[in-house]
Amino acid sequence: MKYDFDEFVDRTGTHGMKWERTEALFGEKDLLPLWVADMDFRGPAPVIEALARRAELGLYGYTHRPDSLLEAFGAWMEKRHQWKIESDWICWSPGVIPALTAAIQTFTEPGDRVIIQPPVYPPFFKVVTENGRELVTNPLMQRDGRYEIDFEDLEAKFRTTGAKLLILCSPHNPVGRVWTRDELERLEAICAAYGALIVSDEIHADLVYAPHRHIPLAALSERAASRTILCHSPSKTFNMAGLQAAYIVIPDKGLRTAFNKTMAKGHHTMSNTFSIVGSESAYREGGEWLEQCLAYIEANIDYAIGYMENYIPQIKVTKPEGTYLLWLDCRGLGLSTTDLKLLLLRKAKVALNDGLSFGPEGEGFHRLNAACRRATLEEGLKRIRDAVYS
Ligand SMILES: Cc1ncc(COP(=O)(O)O)c(C=O)c1O
Structure with missing residues (x-):
């Protein structure tokens, strides 16, 4: 079957960390969550059906x-x-x-x-x-x-x-x-x-x-x-x-x-x-779903890299060979660790993982999760671009 990874899935009320804990963890309102390694997509249909059948049993x-x-x-x-x-x-x-x-x-x-x-x-x-x-x-x-x-x-x-x-x-x-x-x-x-x-x-x-x-x-x-x-x-x-x-x-x-x-x-x-x-x-x-999902994510990754090259060349990204994570080298923005964090959180309103949490070698980097709808990614990148140039 053909999966639609552009589908909007409302996770409100599901206790999903990525969408419901962002404000508490990052201390800011209205953040777009592009952090924890959790995809925004519904999983393979056979898995959803198997779980629903099992839940139906009630035991x-x-x-x-x-x-x-x-x-x-x-x-x-x-x-x-x-x-x-x-x-x-x-x-x-x-x-x-x-x-x-x-x-x-x-x-x-x-x-x-x-x-x-x-x-x-x-x-x-x-x-x-x-x-x-x-x-x-x-x-x-x-x-x-x-x-x-x-x-x-x-x-x-x-x-x-x-x-x-x-x-x-x-x-x-x-x-x-x-x-x-x-x-x-x-x-x-x-x-x-x-x-x-x-x-x-x-x-x-x-x-x-x-x-x-x-x-x-x-x-x-x-x-x-x-x-x-x-x-x-x-x-x-x-x-x-x-x-x-x-x-x-x-x-x-x-x-x-x-x-x-x-x-x-x-x-x-x-x-x-x-x-x-x-x-x-x-x-x-789940193999069929995974193939389509990887193709969608890879297109997201290519889109994000092209966007950075065209609009925010101060941020460098090397295409990952695996994972759905983008390791953004933000050192070209010339900001201190604190100012970079403030730019992303307060001005851009995006929640990324701070590179420093991956060790001192991560200073000046942030990690962006590209396993999201293209619309979400576009919004996140636009927010970063607007913040950099405002
Ligand atoms: C490298 C790596 N190991 C382990 C985990 C988490 O594993 P688990 O949730 O199964 O403990 C993650 C989650 O992002 C990860 O990236």
Whole structure:
């Protein structure tokens, strides 16, 4: 079927964070929300129908995860990412962040060092520090607007800090890189040389634009599989973060048993009934919707980049290879961090994610979510342009 991503969906009264919490979180009225990674689109029709059928039953008791769900997820991984997985490699978590936390608690001790690669998704900092582990950063390098991994620094950080674990963001939020096979192999080789495990957050894996191709880290080799905790989820792909489900693929039996023990200790063993129904129908029947959705978002991205080039050239944007996030380099506006924030919030009335929340490397940047109706995007960009020139 043909989906209409220009459809206006009124989310008033749904408790959706993006539209209902913006004023409270940003402290300003009448903001256009272009921040949190949540799409403004209705999901795939088969998912909506499956959830409605399940809701109609009126019985929402304890629900187990059926084999059919694991088969659907496995088939999705094989078809979409050419990676064949075994059903018993799949562990469960109510979200990727709880899984990152569990991995840190399981595979490191208090005081151990954990490496992350900023600018990066803000909770990566918190899951390390709030668990009493020490944060070590291997900042990405920018070359002609494109971010790359600083392998020399990564090797030096392992050598000098004895870090035990690296949290990889693949594809990378917020910079939109889809790491190549060569980059992943180099990274994995360094981790292997220092005996470190890799928690690979691949929540954006299904949101990639041709010719780029996502490669699951654990699919690289047997050695990579033996040291990877891979976090996947339908929440970004199908816009169902509120259903709270993530699928954590851990090919190594020892690592898997230890991870599951931590989850069981926290009594995170049951799944939300609707997350099971929603995930299975999305993985089985959501592909058609996703293809159309990605085409719509990519056109939005191209539109936004063209708009910036034509009307606000002081703001630079490199086309993301994956994710629906635009990492706006606003340094050309020549404003202080505070003045830039005030310009966007008070004058333009747009709510974006402040680059500084992704680490000090994000200073002067803001993140814009392009997974919205074209009309919303046009309005947001116009507001920014008017504010810059007023
Ligand atoms: C890289 C990354 N990891 C994890 C999450 C959130 O995962 P969850 O809601 O499953 O905890 C997000 C959400 O934006 C994200 O961008």
